[in-house]
Ligand SMILES: Nc1nc2c(c(=O)[nH]1)N=C([C@H](O)[C@H](O)COP(=O)(O)OP(=O)(O)OP(=O)(O)O)CN2
C-alpha cells in the first residue's frame with residue numbers, strides 16, 4: 001500500500017550558470033510529496049490501525065529532518081562563492097549550503113537521501129520511502145526514487 005503526504009515550504013535559490021531568469025536571486029513556494037509503502041496496520045486498538053503511517057507522523061519526521069531546515073532558508077550552491085560570501089555577511093541569515101546546484105532535481109535527490117533512513121522500518125510494517133517529489137513551481141517538478 002502506498003500513501004503520500006504533501007508539505008509546502010518557501011525557499012530562495014539561484015542557478016548561477018543559468019543563461020536565463022534563474023541566475024537571479026529568487027524564491028519559490030516549493031511543495032514536497034513524500035510517498036511511503038508499507039503494510040496496513042491491523043492491530044486492534046492501535047491509533048494507527050488501518051493506516052500505513054499516521055499522516056501526522058509522516059509530517060513530523062519530514063519537518064524534523066528536512067522541511068524546517070529549508071523553510072525560509074536560502075539554498076545556495078557551495079561553488080556559488082559570491083552568493084555564499086554575501087549570505088555569510090548577513091547576521092543570523094538562514095542559509096543552507098549544498099554541494100550541488102539547487103535545481104529541483106538535486107533538491108529531490110538530497111531530500112530522498114535525508115528522508116530515506118528517517119522513515120525506513122520505523123513503524124513495524126516494512127515501511128519504505130518509495131518516492132520524493134518536489135515541485136519548484138506548480139508546473140515543474142522532479143521525482144526521486146530508490147536507486148536514482
Ligand atoms: N530541469 C530544470 N529546469 C529548470 C530548473 C530546474 O530546477 N530544473 N529551474 C529553473 C528555475 O529555478 C526557475 O525558477 C523555474 O521557474 P520558472 O522560471 O517560473 O519556470 P517556468 O518559466 O518554466 O514556469 P512557468 O510555469 O512556465 O511560469 C529553470 N529551469
Ligand SMILES: [Zn+2]
Nearest residue numbers: 013022026028
Ligand atoms: Zn527557481
